[in-house]
Amino acid sequence: MTTPDINPATQSSAALSSEIARRRTFAIISHPDAGKTTITEKLLLYGGAIQEAGSVTAKEGRSHTKSDWMSIEQQRGISISSSALTFEYQGRHVNLLDTPGHQDFSEDTYRTLTAADSALMVLDAARGVQAQTEKLFAVCRNRGIPILTFVNKMDRPAQDPFELLEQLEGILKITAVPLTWPIGDGPDFKGVYDLQTDQVLAFERTSGGKHRAPMQTSGLNDPKLDALVGADLAAKLREDIELIQGAMPEFEEAQFLSGELTPVFFGSAMNNFGVEHFLSNFVELAPPPGPVETNLGNRDPGAAFAGFIFKLQANMSKQHRDRTAYMRVMSGHFERGMDVTHTRTGRKLRLSQAHTLFAQDREKVEEAYPGDIVGLVNPGVFQIGDVISLDAKVALPSFPRFTPETFATISLKDVSKRKAFMKGLTQLAEEGVVQVFYPTDGARDPYLGAVGPLQFEVFQARLLEEYSVDVEVHVTSYGLVRWLAGDSDGVARFARHVEDDQGRPVMLFRSKYDLEYTAEQHPEIEFLPLPRDLTRV
Numbered sequence: 001m002t003t004p005d006i007n008p009a010t011q012s013s014a015a016l017s018s019e020i021a022r023r024r025t026f027a028i029i030s031h032p033d034a035g036k037t038t039i040t041e042k043l044l045l046y047g048g049a050i051q052e053a054g055s056v057t058a059k060e061g062r063s064h065t066k067s068d069w070m071s072i073e074q075q076r077g078i079s080i081s082s083s084a085l086t087f088e089y090q091g092r093h094v095n096l097l098d099t100p101g102h103q104d105f106s107e108d109t110y111r112t113l114t115a116a117d118s119a120l121m122v123l124d125a126a127r128g129v130q131a132q133t134e135k136l137f138a139v140c141r142n143r144g145i146p147i148l149t150f151v152n153k154m155d156r157p158a159q160d161p162f163e164l165l166e167q168l169e170g171i172l173k174i175t176a177v178p179l180t181w182p183i184g185d186g187p188d189f190k191g192v193y194d195l196q197t198d199q200v201l202a203f204e205r206t207s208g209g210k211h212r213a214p215m216q217t218s219g220l221n222d223p224k225l226d227a228l229v230g231a232d233l234a235a236k237l238r239e240d241i242e243l244i245q246g247a248m249p250e251f252e253e254a255q256f257l258s259g260e261l262t263p264v265f266f267g268s269a270m271n272n273f274g275v276e277h278f279l280s281n282f283v284e285l286a287p288p289p290g291p292v293e294t295n296l297g298n299r300d301p302g303a304a305f306a307g308f309i310f311k312l313q314a315n316m317s318k319q320h321r322d323r324t325a326y327m328r329v330m331s332g333h334f335e336r337g338m339d340v341t342h343t344r345t346g347r348k349l350r351l352s353q354a355h356t357l358f359a360q361d362r363e364k365v366e367e368a369y370p371g372d373i374v375g376l377v378n379p380g381v382f383q384i385g386d387v388i389s390l391d392a393k394v395a396l397p398s399f400p401r402f403t404p405e406t407f408a409t410i411s412l413k414d415v416s417k418r419k420a421f422m423k424g425l426t427q428l429a430e431e432g433v434v435q436v437f438y439p440t441d442g443a444r445d446p447y448l449g450a451v452g453p454l455q456f457e458v459f460q461a462r463l464l465e466e467y468s469v470d471v472e473v474h475v476t477s478y479g480l481v482r483w484l485a486g487d488s489d490g491v492a493r494f495a496r497h498v499e500d501d502q503g504r505p506v507m508l509f510r511s512k513y514d515l516e517y518t519a520e521q522h523p524e525i526e527f528l529p530l531p532r533d534l535t536r537v
C-alpha cells in the first residue's frame with residue numbers, strides 16, 4: 001500500500017484550520033455582584049482547570065477565582081485586572097477573558113472586550129438589566145459580537161422571566177430567545193426546561209448545593225413531570241412554554257452571530273445549577289475567531305501570524321516584577337521564539353519570552369492559534385493597539401479609548417521620590433489605570449483622569465506597593481474633559497493650562513453648563529470628547 005503524498009503546507013494549513021475551528025474566546029460581562037466570579041469559577045471547574053470550586057484562594061473569607069490576584073483586590077474583594085483563563089471542553093479550546101466587574105474599572109474591561117469573539121452576559125434574576133450591564137453591552141454591541149445571556153441566582157426570589165426577557169428587548173434592544181426556561185424560583189426553584197431537547201433538568205437542594213442529573217421526560221405532558229416538580233409548577237411550565245412557542249421568535253443563528261439576538265439560559269451558579277448545561281451549549285453556539293479588520297483589509301485567521309496588544313500590565317506578581325503585554329493572536333500559528341515585526345516602530349522582535357497566564361502562575365507557551373491570549377514580556381516597546389506580525393505592515397485602524405469623567409490632582413509626600421513617581425505614573429498610565437493630563441505651565445503635578453474614582457485608589461495603592469511612592473490624591477470638581485481642535489492660533493491661545501500625555505491641548509470643565517457656555521463663546525474651536533487623531537489608546 002502506498003502512502004498518499006501529503007504536501008506539508010496543506011497539512012499545516014489543515015491543522016491551523018482545525019485549531020481555529022475549535023477555539024472559543026469570550027468574556028463575561030455583568031453588573032458587580034451578579035455572579036461573574038462564581039460563574040467563572042464554575043466554568044473552570046467544569047472545564048477541569050481547577051479541581052474544586054471554592055478551593056482556589058481566599059477572598060475576604062470566601063472563595064474566588066484565580067483571576068483575582070492583586071492584593072488590593074483581595075483586600076476589597078473586587079476584581080481589578082483582566083486576565084485570561086484557558087480550558088478544554090468537549091474538544092473545544094476555551095479562552096475566557098476575565099473582565100473586572102466593578103463599574104470603576106470599565107476602561108480596562110472595555111479594552112479586554114476587543115479581544116473577545118463573543119460575550120456571556122450574566123444577569124441577577126432579581127435585578128435584571130443593571131447600569132453596568134448596559135454599558136458593557138453597548139461595547140459588545142458596537143463590536144457586533146454575539147452575546148449569550150445567563151440569568152443567575154434563580155434559587156432566590158426572581159423577577160418574572162417574561163419580564164426579564166422584555167427588559168433585554170426594551171433596554172438593550174436585543175431579541176431575547178430563551179433556550180431554557182426556569183421552573184419556579186427562590187425556594188421553589190426546581191430546575192429548568194430545555195426547549196431544544198424537551199428535557200427537564202431537575203435541581204435538588206442538598207446541603208452541599210449540588211445539582212441533580214438531567215431527567216429525561218418524553219415531553220411536557222409526561223406525567224413524570226408533575227411528580228418531579230409538583231402539579232402547579234408543571235401546569236405553569238406547560239402554559240409558559242405554550243406561550244413561548246406560540247408568540248416568541250425562534251433562535252436564528254445568523255441573528256445571534258450578528259449580535260441582534262441573544263439566547264437566554266437560566267440557573268444558579270452558586271449551586272452549580274445550569275452552568276454545565278450552559279457550557280455545553282456555549283461551545284456549540286459561540287463562534288470561532290473570525291477575520292479582523294486591519295489597515296490592509298479584513299485579515300483571515302488562516303493568514304500568516306499576526307497579533308495585537310490589548311492590555312498592558314506592570315508588576316503582575318511579586319515573583320515577576322516586570323511588564324506584561326497581553327497579545328491576542330488574530331491570525332496564523334504563533335511559535336515561541338519566532339521573529340516578528342512590530343508595525344508601529346518597524347522593529348524586529350524575537351518572541352522568546354511568551355507565557356500563558358493563570359493568575360500568578362505562568363507557563364511557557366510554545367505555540368498558540370487565533371483567539372489565544374499570550375503574555376509577552378514587554379521591554380517597553382508595546383502600546384495598546386500595537387500589532388506584531390510576520391508581514392510587517394499590518395496595523396489596527398482604531399482601538400477604543402474612553403473619556404474620563406472624574407479628575408484628581410496628586411501630591412508627592414516625599415519629593416525625593418520624584419523619579420520613581422514619574423516611572424510609576426508613566427507605566428500605570430500606559431496600562432490605562434488612569435489617564436494623565438499635564439498642566440502646561442509645569443508648575444503643578446499632573447491631573448489624573450478616570451472613568452470612576454476607585455481607579456484613583458487603585459493608582460495610589462499600586463504606586464505605593466509597586467514603586468514605594470506615597471502620594472495624596474485630591475479629587476477635584478472637574479467632571480468633563482474636551483480635546484480642542486480647530487484654528488491653531490485660537491487653540492493655542494485657549495490651551496494654556498492642560499495637555500494630554502501626547503501634548504494635545506485639552507480643557508477641563510466643571511459642568512456641562514461650563515462647557516456649553518465656553519463652546520458658545522468660541523465657535524471657532526471644536527470641543528471633542530476624544531482626540532480626533534486618536535487611533536489607539
Ligand code: G4P
Pocket residue numbers: 030031032033034035036037038039062063101152153154155156267268269270271
Ligand atoms: P461578581 O463577580 O459578579 O461581583 O459576583 P460574585 O460571583 O462575587 O457573586 C456575588 C454574590 O452573589 C456572592 O455572594 C455570591 O456567593 C452570590 N451568588 C453568586 N451566584 C449565586 C447564585 O446562583 N445564587 C445565590 N443565592 N447567590 C449567588 P457574597 O455574599 O458576596 O459572598 P458569599 O458570602 O455568598 O460567599
